[in-house]
Every structure is written in C-alpha cells, then in structure tokens.
Amino acid sequence: MKFMYEYCTNFFDTRHLVIAVNPNRIDMYESLLLFKRLTENSVENYDFANGAPAIGASLDLHVAPENLKAVYGKKASHKNLYLYFVRMKLLNILMPGRRYFTTNDPVMTPELLDYFFNQRTQIFQHLKKREKGLLHSIYNHPEYQQVLPPYISESDLPIRQRMHQRYSLKCPGSFAVMGTETMDVYELQVIELSDEGFLAHAKEPLPINVQGEAHVRLGSTERSITKATVIHGKRKDSHGIYGFKLIESDLSWRKLVGALQSGATHEDVDNVAQLLPVPVNIAPLQ
Numbered sequence: 001m002k003f004m005y006e007y008c009t010n011f012f013d014t015r016h017l018v019i020a021v022n023p024n025r026i027d028m029y030e031s032l033l034l035f036k037r038l039t040e041n042s043v044e045n046y047d048f049a050n051g052a053p054a055i056g057a058s059l060d061l062h063v064a065p066e067n068l069k070a071v072y073g074k075k076a077s078h079k080n081l082y083l084y085f086v087r088m089k090l091l092n093i094l095m096p097g098r099r100y101f102t103t104n105d106p107v108m109t110p111e112l113l114d115y116f117f118n119q120r121t122q123i124f125q126h127l128k129k130r131e132k133g134l135l136h137s138i139y140n141h142p143e144y145q146q147v148l149p150p151y152i153s154e155s156d157l158p159i160r161q162r163m164h165q166r167y168s169l170k171c172p173g174s175f176a177v178m179g180t181e182t183m184d185v186y187e188l189q190v191i192e193l194s195d196e197g198f199l200a201h202a203k204e205p206l207p208i209n210v211q212g213e214a215h216v217r218l219g220s221t222e223r224s225i226t227k228a229t230v231i232h233g234k235r236k237d238s239h240g241i242y243g244f245k246l247i248e249s250d251l252s253w254r255k256l257v258g259a260l261q262s263g264a265t266h267e268d269v270d271n272v273a274q275l276l277p278v279p280v281n282i283a284p285l286q
Contacts, residue, residue, distance in 0.1 A: 001033070003093055005085050009061055011095050013103035013168045017061060020046060020054040032081065034067050035059045047120070100219040100256055103168045113139070114147040124149045137165060166192045166199075167260045173200065173216035175228070175244075177207065190216050195257050197228070197245040206230050206242050214244065216253075224252040 008014035021029060023042045029035040038056035046054035068082040077083055096105070117123045127135065132149050139148060171190040176183055186206055192199040198216075208230050216224045226249050233242040246253075 002085060002090065005061075005064075006093055007095065011103070012105075013170075015061060017059040018056065019058070020049060020056050022049075023053055023055045026055050026057060029057055033059065034064065034071065098219070100222060100259075101169050101171045101217070102260075103170050108139075110144050110147045113144070118147060140165075165261070166194045167257075168192055169218075171216050171218055173214060175200075175202075175206065175212050175214050175230075177210055177212040188214070188216075191241075193253075193257070195249075195254075195261075197231075197243065199241065199243055202240050202242055203238060205235065205240060206233055208233055211247065218252060218256050222252055222256065224250055224256075226250055226253055 004017070008017060017035075018038075019029065019035065020043075026035075026037065030037065035057035036059070038058060042053055042055040044053050045051050065082070065086045068085060072080045072082040124135075127149055132151075135148055136151055145151070169190060169192070171193075173188040173190050175186045175188055177186075186202055186204050188200040188202050190198050190200045198214075211227065211229045214224075214226050214228045216226070218224050227247040228244040229247060231243050231245045233240050235241075
C-alpha cells in the first residue's frame, strides 16, 4: 500500500484509488485506510477475483493527506498512518525510470482494449458520441481502429474536439518577463503540454497577455527554452493555473510532443524518443 500511495501521488497522475475486496475485509479498509464504500451491494461472483464475492470502495488521493492527518496526526509514530503514508520516505521504494516527466504509463495495446471492452464487457457499444470521439482522439493509431467503436466525425459531436491533444506531465520550470529595467522570473510547474502551448501552476500571480521566455525541464536530461504568451489564468487560494500559447518552440519541445504523438504505450514513447534528434546547446534551467 505504501508503494501504491507513493506511485499514485508522486509518480502518476491519479485522483482516486478504487478497490474490490472481499466483503469481510471492507471494514478494515474503511476504518484504517479511510476508503469509502461505493455501494452497499456486494458482487456475489466477481470474475476478476476468481469468482469470489467483492465489494467496491474508493480513496480520494487529493484529500487523503488531510483526512489521514485528522485521524492519525497525534498518534505515536508506530501507530501513525499519516506519518507512514504521507511524510515517511522509504529508501527501498524505487520508482521506474522515465525519460520524460510524464505522469502516466499507458499500457493498453489493441489486444488489451479488445479483450477488456469488447470481449469481456460491452462497454464500447454503450459509449456516447463524445466519449467515442475522445477515445479515437487518444488512440489515433491505425492499429487501434479495428477494435474501437465506429468513428464519429467531428461534425456529429455536440461539443467541438480540441485541435491538439494535450499530454499530462509534472515538469518544473520558470517564465521570465523582461520589464523596462528588470526581468521578472516566475516559478512554474507545467502540468499539461501540447504542440501549441501548455498549462502550468504558479504561486505568484502572472500578468496576462504578456510574452516571455519559458524554461521547462521536460526530463532528467531534457530541457526546453521556448517563447510563449500567457493567454489566460485563474487563481484559487494561494495558487494559480495559467494557460500559455507557444510563439516559438525548440527542438526539445517538438521532440517530446513527437514522441508522445507517435507512441501508444510507455515503451513506445521511450523507443521513439531515442530515435529522434538529440537537442544541442541546452541551457541550464533558471
């Protein structure tokens, strides 16, 4: 459970953990780990648990630290699950290697999609038009078309699709704006990027409709320097989220987007990235 918590909160872009456990074990997950039951009804014969009975529960990872602290914060260290899950770092937990700071590891091949959603279930048959359109925009490689539901043209969709697919990451960065006499530098955490722009969190308020230079660390050895404009922003409490439109991208940025567009699984992305040109003259992140 500790590794799963670390993986989902620090390495993956996961909001909810969903479990299916034997009904005679659900009380432990609710009382100790603060899971919330999805329904009062249990499944008598759950196929993915070798036919055993099961009941579902979920844990919201966005509020889990606060809830764990409220329950366990004042307990002794050997009984403190808040300390164990949220604060403690275990040296024997080693995360998988990633070339880029992406926050998901897609693994769904056409064969797996077909098995889970066409053969074992009929979920694809009951999707709404927009859901089918989104599915095709995500799995847009030719080898996926034969297992996906029939293609929905954009004219048939009630809401227009995005022109450029966005990709989830957690990349540290900065945005520098040159003033009349000084340069203002704002710290960023880029959480989404596309071929045309990116989305980032910032603690300090950013000026809107202002051009600047974005320095983004895309991976452990990959850095990007691009020119961008802040086009919109919204603040909540002490943080803000801002949208940027690229004026000019560099090779590192185009290389990452190209790898994400060409690769369907995590392994594909790494393999494609290794074949693309290596950026030169990479400046240090400021």
